[in-house]
Amino acid sequence: MASQNRPQKPQVGKNHSFWQSWLHAWNGLKTVVIEERNMRTHLVLGAVALLVGWWCDLSVNQWLWLCLAIFLVMLCEINNTIAENICDLITGPHYHPLAKKVKDIAAGAVVFSAAFAVLVGVILFGPIIWHWLMVR
Numbered sequence: 001m002a003s004q005n006r007p008q009k010p011q012v013g014k015n016h017s018f019w020q021s022w023l024h025a026w027n028g029l030k031t032v033v034i035e036e037r038n039m040r041t042h043l044v045l046g047a048v049a050l051l052v053g054w055w056c057d058l059s060v061n062q063w064l065w066l067c068l069a070i071f072l073v074m075l076c077e078i079n080n081t082i083a084e085n086i087c088d089l090i091t092g093p094h095y096h097p098l099a100k101k102v103k104d105i106a107a108g109a110v111v112f113s114a115a116f117a118v119l120v121g122v123i124l125f126g127p128i129i130w131h132w133l134m135v136r
């Protein structure tokens with residue numbers, strides 16, 4: 001019983017099982033969603049794009065492009081969060097030109113992937129929505 005009252009030692013070593021690795025990875029994803037407003041925005045926009053895709057009855061290939069675009073934006077946002085946290089860990093509250101460089105480049109990657117997503121959205125949905133507007 002005494003061992004139950006002992007405070008848990010924070011883990012710094014390797015994971016002992018696949019389940020433990022998965023749990024930490026899941027916690028990491030939850031952290032990005034909870035802490036990053038931009039990630040929540042990407043999630044909402046991604047869900048809207050999926051709904052519009054369903055409404056437009058996309059082909060398998062079109063679904064693949066749409067999913068690629070959504071996943072790329074989220075992947076870049078996750079990497080952006082990693083870069084921000086590593087910079088904050090190293091610099092603390094202090095300004096450092098390299099931290100600025102890293103954070104700005106990581107943010108640039110998000111914008112780049114978002115531009116790809118917009119392009120995919122225009123190519124996939126543009127003609128369908130245009131046709132829908134014309135026949136009404």
Ligand SMILES: Nc1ncnc2c1ncn2[C@@H]1O[C@H](COP(=O)(O)OP(=O)(O)OP(=O)(O)O)[C@@H](O)[C@H]1O
Pocket residue numbers: 038080084087091092093094095096097099100101103104107
């Ligand atoms: N330690 C630092 N040294 C230099 N510049 C910094 C530092 N911390 C932040 N910045 C600058 O402030 C910007 C915002 O940094 P912050 O870590 O607050 O990101 P954020 O507001 O979460 O950004 P995003 O909207 O990309 O998620 C960075 O892109 C960078 O230009």
